[in-house]
Amino acid sequence: MGIREIVSAGALTMTLSVTGMSFADWQPYPADLFKPDLSGDKLSELWPALTRSTQDVLPTVDYFQQRMAANKLYGDYLLKQLKASADFSGAALDQAGLEALSLALQEGWRLHFEGDFVQAKDRGLAAGTSEGKYLAYRAQTIYAMYQAPDPAGNLQAAERVVLLKEVSDKLLEEISAMTKSGVEPSVQLSFWQTYAYARYVEIVKPTWGILDKKSGVTTILTSLDKVFSLSPTMPALHAVYGGTFAAIYEDGMAARATFKKRLRLADGQKISDYEQATLDQFDSALRTLRDKPFPQLYFSYGAALERLDKKRGDNKYKDSASSYFHYAQGGSLPAGVSNMIYSAEDALAQRHAGSKKL
Numbered sequence: 001m002g003i004r005e006i007v008s009a010g011a012l013t014m015t016l017s018v019t020g021m022s023f024a025d026w027q028p029y030p031a032d033l034f035k036p037d038l039s040g041d042k043l044s045e046l047w048p049a050l051t052r053s054t055q056d057v058l059p060t061v062d063y064f065q066q067r068m069a070a071n072k073l074y075g076d077y078l079l080k081q082l083k084a085s086a087d088f089s090g091a092a093l094d095q096a097g098l099e100a101l102s103l104a105l106q107e108g109w110r111l112h113f114e115g116d117f118v119q120a121k122d123r124g125l126a127a128g129t130s131e132g133k134y135l136a137y138r139a140q141t142i143y144a145m146y147q148a149p150d151p152a153g154n155l156q157a158a159e160r161v162v163l164l165k166e167v168s169d170k171l172l173e174e175i176s177a178m179t180k181s182g183v184e185p186s187v188q189l190s191f192w193q194t195y196a197y198a199r200y201v202e203i204v205k206p207t208w209g210i211l212d213k214k215s216g217v218t219t220i221l222t223s224l225d226k227v228f229s230l231s232p233t234m235p236a237l238h239a240v241y242g243g244t245f246a247a248i249y250e251d252g253m254a255a256r257a258t259f260k261k262r263l264r265l266a267d268g269q270k271i272s273d274y275e276q277a278t279l280d281q282f283d284s285a286l287r288t289l290r291d292k293p294f295p296q297l298y299f300s301y302g303a304a305l306e307r308l309d310k311k312r313g314d315n316k317y318k319d320s321a322s323s324y325f326h327y328a329q330g331g332s333l334p335a336g337v338s339n340m341i342y343s344a345e346d347a348l349a350q351r352h353a354g355s356k357k358l
Contacts (some may be wrong), residue, residue: 026118026143026147029115029147030348031345032344033347033348033351033354034344034347035344036050036342036344038050038110040200041248042336043058043109043113044058044106044108045280049292050342052292052294053233053236053294053297054188054234055233056188059109061095061102064098064102067157071182073181074183075093076181076317077178077181080127080130081129082101082128085105085127085129085153087127088127089329090258104127105127108127108135108136109135111123112138113343114343115347115348117139117140117147118139118140121137121139122165126134129188130186130295132190133170133174137170137196140167141164141192141195141196141237142165142232142344142345142348144159144160144163144164144199144347145352146348146351147348151203155204156204159205168197171196172193175190175193186348187227187231190227190230191227191236194220194227194240195240198220198240199221202247214258217247218259224237224240224244228241230304233288238266238282238288239282239285239296239297241264241277242277242278242280242304243303243304245278246304246305246307246308248274249274249275249308250308251308263277264277265284266283267284272306282304285297290336290337291338293334293340294338294345295328295330295349295353296328296345296349296353298324298325299324299326302322302323303320305324328350328353329350329356330353
């Protein structure tokens with residue numbers, strides 16, 4: 001029996017529901033889309049490419065031991081979570097226990113990047129640790145963004161909105177619990193909570209009043225600034241910064257005046273020009289990624305440029321936006337890039353970008 005079968009046999013089968021929508025209601029990953037082969041050592045070999053947007057660390061025994069060595073309270077917190085978990089209630093923080101946990105999380109990530117978001121969330125929650133919750137709710141976010149129906153009618157009841165809001169809330173709960181226990185959350189967990197919240201705000205903001213909009217954007221920028229202080233080169237972080245600055249610019253003079261002092265270039269330097277800040281953040285992400293950009297980055301960059309043009313009242317960025325949308329859709333590849341599709345995340349983002357009419 002292989003490790004996948006061992007982990008699968010021990011995992012909890014879950015049918016949690018979210019406002020009446022159970023896991024069984026989630027649509028399967030499209031059979032006609034790219035699905036990577038991540039069997040065996042291929043997951044670790046491809047890990048840098050799979051997680052290039054957020055620069056994750058592969059969960060291994062060394063990872064857990066290093067975190068425990070850096071902060072004893074992390075070990076106490078981890079053991080407490082394991083004892084309360086579905087799959088590891090009898091585990092210890094020895095070599096065998098940490099190896100079993102690492103393999104279970106790796107299997108969850110394997111399922112996630114292969115497009116089995118239901119089982120990936122299952123594995124993550126069954127592990128019970130902060131690392132497992134990050135995996136689980138990253139899977140839910142990707143499903144919500146790319147496979148849940150486009151929101152219509154009552155936005156707060158739309159499946160995508162409900163799923164994104166739950167991700168934000170659950171990860172915020174975990175961050176709060178870790179902080180109270182004297183444990184610093186991983187930068188990826190903190191970023192992903194902010195990312196899910198930003199996606200949620202993007203959808204529902206048109207229904208909010210001025211004070212709610214101000215509060216929501218302030219929360220996003222404050223969280224991004226904290227992540228930047230810990231991981232200044234994360235490509236996805238700079239993409240969210242750039243998209244947020246462009247959205248503020250589009251919102252009008254009052255919004256621009258309110259958040260002008262929050263503008264920054266990718267290196268942290270303060271600036272007062274919304275256009276320059278937006279472009280610099282996205283360009284920084286592309287520079288970091290070099291020959292491995294991802295479709296959602298190009299789509300977000302194109303959308304941000306459209307926002308700038310809309311408020312400017314001209315077509316200064318029209319050609320660049322069209323090129324970026326074309327890249328996101330897979331119509332062609334940027335110079336020096338041979339591949340952008342490494343995972344189900346990438347394939348779904350590319351398909352989603354294809355709905356944009358150029």
